Amino acid sequence: MPLFATTNCADPQAVYGQLRERWGEVAPVELEPGIHGWLIMGHHELCQVVRNERLFSRDPNNWRLFAEGAVPADSGLGPMMFPRDNAYFADGEEHRRLRAPVDDGLAALDEHRMSRFVRATCANLIDELSGRGEADLVSDYAAVVPMLTVAGLFGIGVEEGHRLRAAVIALVSSAADSQAPAQDIERILTGAIAARRAEPMDDLTTAFLRHANLHTDYEVQQAMVMTISAAYEATMSWIAQTLRLMLADHRFGGRLRGGRLGLDDALDEVLWRDPPVTNMPARYALVDCELAGMPIQRGDALVLGLAAANADSRVHTDDPWLEVGNRSHLAWSAGPHACPAQRAGRMITQIAVDTALHRLHGVTLAIPADEIELMPSPWTRCPASLPVSFTPSGPAGEPAARRWR
Template sequence: MTDLTPISATTVTHDPQASYQALQDRWGLVAPVELEPGIHAWLVMGHHELCQVVRNEQLFSRDPNNWRLYTEQVVAPDSGLGPMMFPRDNAYFADGDKHRRLRGPLDDGLASLDEHRMSRFIRSTCTDLIRKFEDQGKADLVSDYAAVVPMLTVAGLFGIGMEQGEQLRQGLIALFSSAENSQEPALVIERILTGVMHARRAAPTDDLTTAFLRHPGLRDDFEIQQSMVLMISAGYETTTTWIAQTLRLMLADRRFGGRLRGGRLGLDDALDEVLWRDPPMSNMPARYALVDCELAGMPIQRGDALILGLAAANADPRVHTDDPWLEIGNRSHLAWSAGPHACPAQRAGRMITRIAVDTALHRLHDVTLALPADEVMLLPSPWTRCPASLPVRFTPSGQAHPG
C-alpha cells in the first residue's frame, strides 16, 4: 500500500478526531497507517472492533515475536519504534500464562499500597511544588508541576530518589517519542533501575523494588527490571498526560473550565470527560494477528500489527454522544484499554491525577493561559498527546483574595 497517512497525524494535531474521521471516511473503522517510512500497521478505531481485538488472545497476540515485519527484520534494529514495540520480558509483551505470571507482581504491588500514606505524599508533593512558584504569578504547569508529581510519586514507590528523577523523566520522554534517538535514553532507565535493584538487594526496605525482588512470579533480574520499566513508564507517562490534558482543558475550554470551577461538573466527572476526549494513550501499540482474518471488512494477514486507536474508539457514536449531560457517569471509554491487558493502575492513576488537579484548582487564583490555546504545543509521539508546556499567569499568593 502506498500513500498512507502517518499515525502521528492523529497525535500532533489540535483536532485529532478530524484526523481519525478522515481515515474512517477513506478506509472505514480499521485503516492502514504508516508507523515510520515503509513500516505499515492497521489502526483500529471502532469501539466494538477494538474490544474484539483486545479480548481475543487466540487471534491477536501481544508478543512482538509474532510481528512479521520484526521477525523478517524489515524494521531496523535501531528503529525508534523499538522501545514501545520490540519484545521485552514483562507483562506488556506477553500472552496467556506468561502474561498472568508477569502481571501478578504488578497487581500484588498495587494492592499492597497504603493509599492513605500515598494520598498524603501526593498532596504534600503538589503543595510543595506550587509553593515554589505561587508567589511569582507565572509557571509552566507541565514542567513545573504535571510532569513532576507523577515522577516523584511513581519513582518514590520504588525507592528512587529525586536526584535520579530527572534522568528517568528524560528517558521516558524519549521512550514514548519513538523518534530515531529514542533507544539510548531508554537504556538509561534500565541502568538506573538495575542500580536500585542492587541497592535494595543489599538493604531491603518497604518499597516496590524490594517487593518485586521477593515476588515468586519474577524469575530473574531481567524480568524484575523489565517489570519495573513497565510500571514506572506507564505510570509516569499516562498520569502526566492525564493531569496536563485536564489542566489544558480547564484553561482552554471555557465550557469545561466553567462547569468545573462552578461546581456543575464534579472533579471525577471532569477527569472522566478528559479520558473520553483525550485519553492518556491515544494510540496504543500493539496486537499481532496470529491468523489471516477480517476486521471491519479489512483483510488482516497473519503477522500484521494492529494499533489500538483508543481516542478514536472513544468517539464512536455507538457508545458516546456529544451531550455532556447524558455522558455523566458513562465510563465505557477505552482509555485504559480492556481485556486481560487493561491497565492495572487505574485507581492509583486517578488518585494522583485527582489530587494534582484539585490542589492546582484551590491554590492558583485567577489562573489563565499565557498564550493562545491553539498555540499549546504537544510532545512529539505517535502514541500520546501530552502538552509540551502550559505557561500560565495567575494572581500571586500574597495578592490573592481569600475565598
C-alpha cells in the same frame, strides 16, 4: 494516511470521520514512512482484538515487518514496538506470570499513605513555582509529578527520581541513541534493588523482590521499568490534558469561580475525548483473518485507536442524559493487558490538578487555547507546554516528600 495525522491535528474527530467514511472501523495507516499497519477505530472491533490472544498477539516478535528486518534498528517506533522482557510484550501464561507482581503490588498499596505522599510531592513542586508568577505546567509540573511519585513508590528518592525521569525521556524519545539512558535506568534500578535486598521496606521494590513469580533481579528490574515507564507517560498526559481543559474550557474554568462542572467531570471528559494514550501499539495477527471487512494478514500490526473507539457512535453520544453512568470508554484499553493502575492513576492526577489550580492564585493560560502545541507523537495528544501566569506568592506548602514511608 500517516498515523501521526490522528494526533497532530486540531480536530481528531474529523480525521476519524474521514477514515471511517473511506474504510470503515478498521483503516490502513502509515506508522512511519514505508511502515504500514492498521488502525482499529471501532469499539466492538477493538474489544475483539484485545480479548483474543489466540488470534492477536502482544509480542512484537510476531510482527512480520520486524521479523523480516524491514523496520530499521533506529526506527522511532522502537521504544513502543520493539520487544522487551516484561509483561507488556508477553502473551498467555507468561504474561500472567509477569503481570501478577504488578497487580499484587499495586493492590497492596496503602492508599491513604499514597495520597499524603502525592499531596506533599505536588505541594513541594508548586511552592517552588509560586514565587515566579509564571510557569509551564507541563515541563515544570505535569511531567515531574508522575515520575517523582512512582519513583517514590519504589523507594527511590527525589534526586534519583529526577535522574530516572531524564533517562526515561531520553530512552523513549530516541531509539537511535538508547544505550546511555538505558544504562542510567539500569544503574538507578539496580541500586534500588540492592538497597531493598539489604533493607526491605514497605514499597514496590520490596514487593517485587518478594514475589514468587519474579525469579531473577533482571525480571524484577524489567517489571520496574514497565511500571515506571507506563505510569509516567500516561499520568503526565492525563494531568496535562485535564489542566488544559480546566483552564481553557469555560464549562470547567468557571468551576474555580462557582461554575457547574468540576474536576471529576474534567477527568472523565479527558478519558473519553483525549485519553492519556490516543493510539496504543500494538497487536500482531497470528493468522490471516478478516476484521470489520478488512483483510488482515498474519504478522500485520494493529494499532488500538483508543480515542477513536471512544468516539464510536455505537457506545458514545453527545446527549448528556444518555451518557449518565456511561463507563464504556477504552482509555485503559481492555482484556488481559488493560491498565492495572487505574485507581492509582486517578488519585495522582486528581491531586496534582487540584493542587495546581488551588495553590497557584489567579492562574490563567498565558496564551490563547488554540495556540497550545502538542507533543510530536503518533501515540498521544499531550500538550507540549501549558504556559500560565498567576499571582506570585511565598511558599506555604507541606514539607517535601523525600521517600515513600
